[in-house]
Amino acid sequence: MVTLLLLGISGCRVHPHVHWYKDVWDGWAIPKHSLIGWLIKHEALNTRVKLFPLGLCTTNRCVLCEKEEEGHGHLFGSCDYSSKVAAVLEDWLDIKLSIATGISKTQKKVYRVIRLAFWYAVWMERNNCRINLQLRRHGIVADEIKITVKSRLNHVIPRPILVGDKDWIVNLGFCCT
Known part of the structure; x- marks a missing residue:
């Protein structure tokens, strides 16, 4: 099963x-x-689990996969659609993000940026599907995440960087001069 870029969604409070x-x-x-x-x-996004009891939607099923209730844990965890997007990203990174140990500080920061981009893209795709009744293929969404992350990181990765990090970053397709 895909690890889903989650790393501790549940049980968060102020x-x-x-x-x-x-x-x-x-x-x-x-x-x-x-x-x-x-x-x-x-857990403050207006998912269907929150909207349904208020009468603001007709079902509490996930917009993306229509299999389970659309809560935070499902949408960013067990949803088939988000799992497929996560699988593409984890193949690109060649590592499971939830078990990324023994990695450099730079790599951890890159993983954080990718995880946040993943969450954002899944939420935007969910909204697009709910409002426009259109669901793009998971590969297209994953490619869009890659482009967004590459663009961002090309501006924020410090220069110079460690040799080991430089090889890893170049392998992912980032500019690293």
Whole structure:
């Protein structure tokens, strides 16, 4: 099963010092991605599980896969559609993000940016599907995430970088001069 880029979505509440702070508010991340990440960590997005009891939607089923209730855990975890997007990204990275150990600080920051971009893209695709009744193929969404991440990281990755990180970054398709 795909590990889904999650790393601790459930059980988050407001605390003075939270362990996931750097996972969301990373200086390399795109701010709108960080905001969606923060809302996810607080389970504050208006998913169908929240909207259905209020009478704001006719079903609480996931818009993307129509198999389970559309809560945060499902949408960014067990949803078939988001799992397929995550699988493409993990193949690209050649590592499961939830078990990325023994990696450099630069690689951790890149993983954070990708995870936030993944969450943002899944949420935007969910909204597009709900509003416009159109669902793009998971490969297209994953490619869009790659392009967004590459563009962002080409501007924020410090120069010079460590030799090991440089090879890894070039392998992913980032510019690293």
